[in-house]
Amino acid sequence: MTTIHPLIQVKNVDLHFGSFHALKNVSVDFNAGELVGLVGDNGAGKTTLIRVLCGIHTPSSGEVYFDGKLVETFHPKLAIDQGIETIQQSVGLCDNLSIARNFFLGREPVRKFMGVPFLDFAHMRSKSKSVIREFGLRDNVSVDDEVERLSGGERQSVKIGRAVEFKNRVVIMDEPTNHLSVREREHVNELAMQLKENGLLVIYITHDIFQVHKLADRIVIMENGEKIEDAATDAMTADELEEVIRQGGRVVEKREAV
């Protein structure tokens, strides 16, 4: 008999940075094929939680399971190898490298010559070129241009294109529509839905409550390093969701009492 388990299971995770208690006994499940909105005010612990999931931080205590297996070592490389792709606000692209080099950073295709691995530039260029065109980058942008030349929206497009291209199992989007035009924002949200429909787990972090309420199947709300709510999106309106974030745990307690 096969057991159906969450794709990612976070169990009683605590994280301390010195005396600062960044995550407090957080437990949450994430399933394949769902889009989960992770919301909360600044400093709520959303980004810290995803940094645990993508291997940047190791929990002080608690357990994380990926595909039913306990994660024993936390490192971004291991997370990427398992198919967890993160699109973060300010990191992910190196300004000094070309689009093609950034696109394949950490997963460089190589051709061996006398046993020495050399970058396969032909593949890097052609693949990244087709993807960035698909994601709407200007025609005058070359994949040999440094990403420093790109606008905020174009940078996000490169990151999302990369996430799609590498056929990941989990895509974590941390404020993916920041600095984007209205049209670009819609495009990114369509992509997020598309990823979900393809069976991927999408964790979507944003401050835009109405946007995430429209997109997500489930909303996880965090406050001061704690998970204070985990509910299906249709269990509350966008206004109620906003109220919970504004008032914090007090509203949740009131709702539970009712």
Add this chain to the structure above:
Amino acid sequence: MTTLKQLVRGQGLGAIIGVVVMLAVFSLVDFSGWWTKQTISNVVQFTAILGFVAMGQALVILAKEIDLSVGSVYGLTGVAFITLEPTLGVPGSLIAALCIAALVGFLQGIAVVRGQLPSMIVTLGGLFTARGIIYVWTGGSIHNFSEAARDHPLTRLLGGDLFGIEAAIFWLIIVTVILNFVLWYTPFGNWLLATGGDRDSAESRGVRTDRAKITAFILCSLLAGFAGILTLCDQPQTHVTLGEFMELDAIAAAVIGGCLLTGGRGSLIGAILGALIVVSFRYELIALGAPSSWFISFVGAVLIVAVIFNQKLARWVGHSV
């Protein structure tokens, strides 16, 4: 214009312009003294030696660190090469000396990465420690190769003439070609550039930035050590001041050659051209009869001008430096 911008992006254009201007000025000021076979031969020989050290420095600067110990590592490796030769023979002492250099680089890299310490402080410690070991090891006295060691084929291969050119230049060309391929055409090069350019982004892509930095420190020490060995194969005599203040020349050469201390941008060939500028100034000032102490002032002035010029060039092409 596009080609020009591409050259500037490679960070080598500033150094090329610097070399052209320098040669023009030297030709105007001292044509007959500068363009002699002896002067050119000496300048190129010393440029090759400093070029190795400057390339190592460039790799570390590309990783957004700095290595102040290269002069002492150059001296320590040379001392190890000469003093271990009676016991290990020339090949054995060469390998042992390079292992010592690599070990110094490894230990400094570990201290910087794992200890999260500033590389300036760690390598300043390395500078003093290695120099202290040189004093203790040699007892302050001069050491020489035996006649047999001087005539050893390996010594001649590294220190004599090869195909009509100084061996150091020959080796510099080979090593430069290899390192350029490693830097621009291999995954490791991509990781090193990413590490220096934006460490957080590189790590978020799974790049082991700690390994990239440690490798840069090891390569830097190895290149400095190899330069020390080449020097001693040419003139097999050690003294306690071997390589003293060379770190300053190497940093100046790398920066004049276009390496930005903000990391991620630089050129190995630019570093060699920077070394050519530094060495040429030293030679020409001596040739013009200026007091040797003026050299430091001139290098300082050239360094400041080069930094301003390289930054302006970088901003001209839109880099945020």
